[in-house]
Every structure is written in structure tokens, then in C-alpha cells.
Amino acid sequence: MGAPGVHRGLPSTTLTLVLPLDAPLRVSWAGRPDSLHEGWTSLSGLSLVPAAIHHEGTQRGIQLALTVAGARALLGMPAGALAAELTDADAAGVTALRELPERLHGLDSTQEQVALVDRVLVDLARGAGSRGTAPRDGMRPEVAVALRALAGGARVGAVAASVGLSRRRLGDLVRAECGVRPKQLHRVSRFAAARGLLGRLPLAEVAACCGFADQAHLTREWTALAGCSPTVWLREEFPFVQDEPVSGLAASDA
Structure with missing residues (x-):
């Protein structure tokens, strides 16, 4: 809730x-008005640029963060297929998600809506409602x-060696x-990781905790990826209703 404007999706x-x-929901990639997507479902892949989420002052909805493994389990496709994409359930071809908005609008309470989303996701993870009858291969x-x-x-070099792959082969598979x-x-x-600590610790401590060389390095990276400095983000968007404690990338969790 607040004044009409644009929220940064980091x-x-x-x-x-x-x-x-x-x-x-009306969302586009920052600086790219030609990428605007509007719909009752919004699905965005991994990106190195922030999203611009347009609002009229109040927004209400259910937002889910899908891990890379979760994309396979629920959507039947690798996350790489949706990289840098702003799309919807129709394009993903998942019937159960395509029908979910209308089913949600028929319910009276938030508790009922969340429970419905839970049931649909469980069914998808079990294979019901997946895209056609094609098998869904797991992650290597x-x-x-x-x-x-x-x-x-x-x-990267140490990781490639630990899994028995060349750097180039690892890069191709990860991409x-x-x-x-x-x-x-x-x-x-x-x-x-820095986003999870920003506003809770001084910037210098955030930089040290998250592996940045120093505070200036943190600021440069934050500006490049968020489109604004950490202090601007703190002033304009923190705290935000979507903010939760940071968690690492869990390749085995959906």
C-alpha cells in the first residue's frame, strides 16, 4: 500500500x-517498456536486471519464489527455459496454474486462497496437471x-573440478x-544475501558478511543489479511486504 508508482523487483x-x-499485474524489465507484460498470472525467470512492477497504490496477491529444482517439479521445464522472460501460466503450458486465478477469485478468505494454492502445487509436484503426458526429466x-x-x-574452477567437468562444460550445463x-x-x-541483511546491519558489515571486497564494491554491485544504490533502495523500498530472510539456492528443494 502507498502512493501509485513502480516497485523494484530485484x-x-x-x-x-x-x-x-x-x-x-503489470510488470516490465527496468528500462525496457517494450517488455511490459500484463496478466492474472506473472512468471519471471532468472535475470540480471530488476523488474519494474507498476501499481496504483495498493496491490494484493500471492507471490511464490520457485527454486531451480522447483521449476522442474512444478512447471515441467528447466528454469533456463524462462531465463530473462516475463510471461504467464499460458506460455508455460501448465493447465492447473492457468485456471488458478479464476478459482482464487471464487474464494472469500485469504486462508482459503492460500490453501488452494498449496493443493495445486502439491498436485503439480506429484505430476498431476503437468504439461501433457511428456516425462519430466530431473536435474543432473x-x-x-x-x-x-x-x-x-x-x-567456478574449484566447483568444476569437484564434479569432474571442465569449466566450459559446467558453464554450459548451469546456463x-x-x-x-x-x-x-x-x-x-x-x-x-546482501539484500537479506540490508537495513539490519551497517553497509560495511553487510559487505564483509556477503563476500564483497568492501562497501564500495557492494555499492557498485547493488547499483548494477538493482538500478539504484543501497541507500536509495533503503529509503524508497525498505521495509517491503515481500522482504523475508535470505536463503541460499537450494537445488534439491521445490
């Missing part, structure tokens, strides 16, 4: 699924191990699974 290691309840084990290590701050390359994934993961 880069993350998860895909974002939004089910608006009062009006279709070495990629799952690599994603955990990269999100934890390990160097196909996520839509970003290993160094980019590590970069976004570090940024997401």
Missing part, C-alpha cells in the same frame, strides 16, 4: 510466480551439486539449467 536466484487478486546430479557450491561462494552462467549465478546469490 534479481534473485529463484523464479517468481505472482497471482494477483484484485487487478492484473552434478549440476545440483554445482548449484549448491556456487551459491555458497565457491570458485541450460538456470539461464545464467556460473559466475553470474554466484554474483546474484551474493547480491541476494
